[in-house]
Amino acid sequence: MEHFTPLPSLLGGMLIGLSASMLLLCDGKIAGISGILGGIIQPITHDTLWRIVFVAGLLSGGFLFQLFAPEVFTFGLERSTGALILAGLFVGFGTRLGNGCTSGHGVCGISRLSVRSIVATVTFMATGILTVFVINHLVGGAL
């Protein structure tokens, strides 16, 4: 537990909650990132521009940190290109099939006490834990 960062993580989480609340209060939208991206890939008239602007905000926030604190982007895992491609495909396809990710189900859905979101969150946590167990303890930490 030598890298345990409870206070920055709690603060970061509260900012995420604040962001989701702002998007709901102002625009009436759910801050689910996979759903927002999915709506750009499968556009519906008059429901696309806010998504692009939100993603531009995400990227702008990223650029701020790249300028002033680039260490927050340390990758730190040993993964081959093939493993990264497989991971990206699973995340992209899985979040669209399951209608959400860590933000849409894990934060917004659980805050609404949605049964679907609670079940989804327990499921992706479980398979995430299982996957890391296999990688770190059965195949030696790199893939």
Added chain:
Amino acid sequence: MNSLLAAFLSGVIFACGLAIGGMTQPAKVAAFLDLAGNWDPSLAFVMMGAIAVHAVSYRVIRRRPSPLFAAVFALPTRADLDARLIGGAALFGVGWGLGGFCPGPAITSLASGHAPVLIFVSAMLAGMYLYKMIERLRMPQAPVPQKASASA
């Protein structure tokens, strides 16, 4: 205009929360999921902080008849559990553990220009596109949303 400004600021704040909280560090995500190893519970605090704020504000906001800059609240209404939800979440979890990124941190991390992020995000968008193509094959008779009554 106000609605777009709100969407932009919301995106910026979201990215700051992810970066400060540690979500943009895949090794930290993997350490959070590594219960049997050198477990780092930090990211549970990200989730707790986010839910603590949003669970309260959600209830206050929903007392309003409508959002500030939009006509209606666009909220999910489904309550059923199906194989797509559970299968999709299961697949997502495997990818999350394997790559250490979920969608928000991956997009935010594009700003670093690091090769693993570029590869992961390209594959993630390809996965979303693949889903769209399969959906289209499954429902070939579904009308294209843009072609509504306007042209008729």
